[in-house]
Every structure is written in C-alpha cells, then in structure tokens.
Amino acid sequence: MSAKLEAIGLGKRYGETVALEPTDLTVQAGEFLTLLGPSGSGKTTLLQMIAGLVAPTSGRIEIAGQDVTHVDPGKRGIGMVFQSYALFPHMSVWDNVAYGLRMRSRSRDEVRTAVDAALAMVRMGEFGKRFPKELSGGQQQRIALARCFAYRPSVILLDEPLGALDKKLREHMQAEIRRLHKELGATFVYVTHDQDEALTLSDRVCLMNDARIEQIGTPSDLYDRPATRFAASFIGHSNLLEGSLADGAVAGSEPILLAAGARLPLPRAANLAPSSRHVLLLRPEALEFVEPKQGFIDGRIDDVVFFGSDTHVQLSLPDGSGLTARCSRTLSPRIGDLVGLTWDPYRTTLLHA
Ligand SMILES: Nc1ncnc2c1ncn2[C@@H]1O[C@H](COP(=O)(O)OP(=O)(O)O)[C@@H](O)[C@H]1O
Ligand SMILES: [Mg+2]
Structure with a gap:
C-alpha cells in the first residue's frame, strides 16, 4: 500500500531564520525519495512538516490527494523512524512493536499477526521476549523499523535512521532497507547527509542546500548531470x-x-x-x-x-x-x-x- 505525497509552497520560518523556503515537492506512490544535503539545509524540517510534528509557516501537504496540513500526525497514515531508536526501555521487543497497533485499537488477533509479520520482515522473529538493552544497535534499529512497519503505513519517513551505526552495519542495513521498501511497497522519504547512501538507496534524490531544493533527479542525473557547482561538488x-x-x-x-x-x-x-x-x-x-x-x-x-x-x-x-x-x-x-x-x-x- 502506498500513497502519493505532495508539498505545495511548503515553508517554515523560525523568526528571522528560514528553515525551509516555500518548496514544491512531489513523491510518487511507492517511490523511494531521499532528501540529501549538508547539516542545516532543511531536511528534517521538511520531513517533520510532512509528519505533522512541525507546523508550516506557508503552503500545504497532500497525501493521496487529501489535504492533511491540519490533520493530526497519528491520522496521516504515516510511519516514522529516527536516528535515535526511541524504543521503550521497559517494554519487550514484542510489546514495542505492538505499541502502535494497540494505540490504534486493533484487535488482539490483528496485533499478533501484524507484530509477528513485522518481526519476521526485519529478521528478528526470535527476539520478541528480549528487552531493548539486550540488543545491539543494529538490532534495536531493526525493531524501530518493525514498529513502524507493523501498522502498514502508506508513507514512511526515515530521518538518518542508520546514522548511529558503524560503516559495515550501515551498509548491511542499507541493503535491508531497500529490500523492505520493495516488500512493503510503501512510499519512502529518507533523510541523509551521506551521498553514497542517497545514491545507492534511492529512485530519486532531492538535493537540498540552504533551505531549498538545489536539484532533484535520479542518482545518475545528479552524478552525471549536476546542474550547479554545489551539486557537482557535493555529489561524488x-x-x-x-x-x-x-x-x-x-x-x-x-x-x-x-x-x-x-x-x-x-x-x-x-x-x-x-x-x-x-x-x-x-x-x-x-x-x-x-x-x-x-x-x-x-x-x-x-x-x-x-x-x-x-x-x-x-x-x-x-x-x-x-x-x-x-x-x-x-x-x-x-x-x-x-x-x-x-x-x-x-x-x-x-x-x-
Ligand atoms: N526549532 C527550531 N528553532 C529555530 N531554528 C530551527 C529549529 N529547527 C530547525 N531550525 C533551523 O532551521 C534550519 C534547518 O534545520 P534542519 O531542518 O534541522 O536541517 P537538517 O535536517 O538539514 O540538518 C537550521 O538553520 C536550523 O538551525
Ligand atoms: Mg536533520
């Protein structure tokens, strides 16, 4: 299940600071789009406005053709994964993954089926009884992914989800995230400042600089046909x-x-x-x-x-x-x-x- 996502004139200011200039962006249903750019370029602000965690100063957001600008985060059909896994330390892995489903008042059978499927998908089926502190960083991040996937959101937002992992594990998890994107079929918007990660994962890359979109295109568009000096020097x-x-x-x-x-x-x-x-x-x-x-x-x-x-x-x-x-x-x-x-x-x- 996937949905088309649109930002129309979406902008954010904090007093004098422009976190995001009014921006137009369309992400196709089922697409894997990465927001790439240096620290402070507005990636997280854009993602959090899509999620409904930050209120825009201008513009609007549409998901599957519906204006959701003023819809609560929990009612947008969106899942989110952050760099800090934010698992509940006092809950077992299984209960962590079940949390979002219970919040949505799903039946016990539905919860059981969905949690088992999500844990199997991230290859953590054996770990349901453990607690977060008994897992490695990579395993904790898999659980964070499972928790998000369990209720099958049609749009999944990921903000530097592999940022805390070492290089080898990060590369392994990149391959896993690609596989999971294919399996879920959801629309993915992924934030990173790592150009290799952006090029290997994405259908399209949206390069951001200084609170606006510098260039948007396929990985080879950006690598072979950079439109600006910034794009040429940031990528490759x-x-x-x-x-x-x-x-x-x-x-x-x-x-x-x-x-x-x-x-x-x-x-x-x-x-x-x-x-x-x-x-x-x-x-x-x-x-x-x-x-x-x-x-x-x-x-x-x-x-x-x-x-x-x-x-x-x-x-x-x-x-x-x-x-x-x-x-x-x-x-x-x-x-x-x-x-x-x-x-x-x-x-x-x-x-x-
Ligand atoms: N809550 C906030 N208050 C004031 N300024 C903010 C706030 N959040 C972000 N900013 C500013 O907006 C700009 C973009 O930030 P952010 O979206 O977090 O960038 P990125 O995720 O690309 O590193 C930065 O200059 C940042 O300092
Ligand atoms: Mg950020």
Whole structure:
C-alpha cells in the first residue's frame, strides 16, 4: 500500500531564520525519495512538516490527494523512524512493536499477526521476549523499523535512521532497507547527509542546500548531470577547473576553455556565454593517463593513494592547481612522474562559475 505525497509552497520560518523556503515537492506512490544535503539545509524540517510534528509557516501537504496540513500526525497514515531508536526501555521487543497497533485499537488477533509479520520482515522473529538493552544497535534499529512497519503505513519517513551505526552495519542495513521498501511497497522519504547512501538507496534524490531544493533527479542525473557547482561538488569526487572561453570559441566548431594553464576541449554546449566564467567538472574516473604532451593537459604526480579496488592519484597542473584521477592498479603511477591527461569531452559537464 502506498500513497502519493505532495508539498505545495511548503515553508517554515523560525523568526528571522528560514528553515525551509516555500518548496514544491512531489513523491510518487511507492517511490523511494531521499532528501540529501549538508547539516542545516532543511531536511528534517521538511520531513517533520510532512509528519505533522512541525507546523508550516506557508503552503500545504497532500497525501493521496487529501489535504492533511491540519490533520493530526497519528491520522496521516504515516510511519516514522529516527536516528535515535526511541524504543521503550521497559517494554519487550514484542510489546514495542505492538505499541502502535494497540494505540490504534486493533484487535488482539490483528496485533499478533501484524507484530509477528513485522518481526519476521526485519529478521528478528526470535527476539520478541528480549528487552531493548539486550540488543545491539543494529538490532534495536531493526525493531524501530518493525514498529513502524507493523501498522502498514502508506508513507514512511526515515530521518538518518542508520546514522548511529558503524560503516559495515550501515551498509548491511542499507541493503535491508531497500529490500523492505520493495516488500512493503510503501512510499519512502529518507533523510541523509551521506551521498553514497542517497545514491545507492534511492529512485530519486532531492538535493537540498540552504533551505531549498538545489536539484532533484535520479542518482545518475545528479552524478552525471549536476546542474550547479554545489551539486557537482557535493555529489561524488569532483575536479572543478575554472576558466574562460577562448576567443572565437563560441562561434568555432570546437569550443575551448582556458583553464589550469591549458586549452581544454569542451562538449559543444548551447549555452556558452562568452563573457562569463565557466567551471569544467572532470570526474576522477573519466581521466586517462597518456604520455606527457599527448593529452589535453600535463600533470605532475604528487601522491598515490591505494584504495583497494583502485588507486587515487593526486596531480598538480601547470597553473599549480590540484586534480584527482582514479586509475586501475595495473598502471602503477610513481610520485614525481609527469603524465599527460585525456578524457572524452562529452563525459564532462560545463557549469557557470
Ligand atoms: N526549532 C527550531 N528553532 C529555530 N531554528 C530551527 C529549529 N529547527 C530547525 N531550525 C533551523 O532551521 C534550519 C534547518 O534545520 P534542519 O531542518 O534541522 O536541517 P537538517 O535536517 O538539514 O540538518 C537550521 O538553520 C536550523 O538551525
Ligand atoms: Mg536533520
């Protein structure tokens, strides 16, 4: 069961502080949408307004086409999971999961069936009699998920639910959350400041910055086609080379950017403004090493960092600026070497400075 979710002109101010500019956002029924952004960008505020825990200053919220702006949190058909699991310490696991159902006055049989199903779903069926303090952090977070899933909300809001777990467990739980999303079929809105988590989990990512939406799209939209400098630098590792267009570059067939002390080829883009500054985004994995003078630009290798599956190479460019390239381990780059760099201009992105 899932429902479409809509925010229309939804905004929040605290006195002079704008926590969220008036914002439009549509989440499709059954979609997994992630709010990604730095701390303080308004993610939690947006989520809590959807939940009904924070009253908006402007705009409205619709769930399944119904205006719920003034509906109580408990009557919105929404489930919520936070970073702090907030399990009741004096209740068994089973009673924690049953709590929301009992609050909703479900029959004993219904409660039993739903709790057993929810515990099985998070693979904690054996743990019903334990108390929260007898569980690890990861197990407690599974119980928090089960408690939310038990009453089958059509929209599930998750605010940094894996934030307190270590890296290995977090990655495991990410896979679990993906599986649970598929099994439940509910609409998920997930908050994180971790870009890897956002890219791996989501159907779409809503990137937030400074109390507004910076860009919204599929993970590959954001990674391959960032719309702004902020989006380019927040998502993935980015080399951003700032420069200006070479004379005649706009009219000519091969536009050239003068940057980092070299003449760099650009994809033939429609919106080249001759007078303004531009930024070329080069992803580390798009760069290839060739002999010096055989590429678009030469770089001196400053450092080589081993990452297991591949190697990150730090280079300095002719104007002294730095650049990161990623190369396979077979290349064995050496510190101090001069190398040429080449790339497919169509795998780069040109942004306004
Ligand atoms: N209750 C509040 N009172 C005053 N300012 C708040 C309150 N809640 C959030 N803010 C401010 O609103 C902005 C957005 O906060 P928040 O939504 O929590 O960001 P995020 O979840 O992205 O870290 C921040 O500047 C924060 O300080
Ligand atoms: Mg937050």
